[in-house]
Amino acid sequence: SQKIEQNSEALNIQEGKTATLTCNYTNYSPAYLQWYRQDPGRGPVFLLLIRENEKEKRKERLKVTFDTTLKQSLFHITASQPADSATYLCALSDTGRRALTFGSGTRLQVQP
């Protein structure tokens, strides 16, 4: 069966450190993978998209990697700040589909 797995346990880190979140998937052949941020009671906000032929993508303090052999994406936030505290969702589209399938998200808590 198809699965997208993110660490369900909250990740607690100290301000200034790098946060690394993992997204693993099985039985998908995605052309791209996306990461979204979601704050409590609000809709997800798009952060980054990485295509299957890209190994790495960066945007300011954010970095995403995509390994289609391992079927895994890693999402990094460098120099983390308390304002980065939120739930981070990975999402992908199966071949030929428009709808996104989301993981259950990982909650990040950055301690000052």
Add this chain to the structure above:
Amino acid sequence: DTGVSQDPRHKITKRGQNVTFRCDPISEHNRLYWYRQTLGQGPEFLTYFQNEAQLEKSRLLSDRFSAERPKGSFSTLEIQRTEQGDSAMYLCASSLKQTQETQYFGPGTRLLVL
């Protein structure tokens, strides 16, 4: 604020009642999506429109659910004979055909069925 608006933001209803939610996408976006999200889970796809045509529906979308996008602009999602299991956040998203992969989400409508 992504520019996608949803109304109402909160709805409390009794089991068996019908409810209708509205979504106004970003004006130039021709694709519109509905998702449902329960606590601790990621959003689950319900249905998707390109302009006024409903092109895909999830198996999650039972006969009690219906969605429309009559003029290719705003959309409505109606749930008939609500059940307690329908309690969730209902999210709307829109995207531009040319940059179809990125979806912009609204704030959601939180439904509580008593």
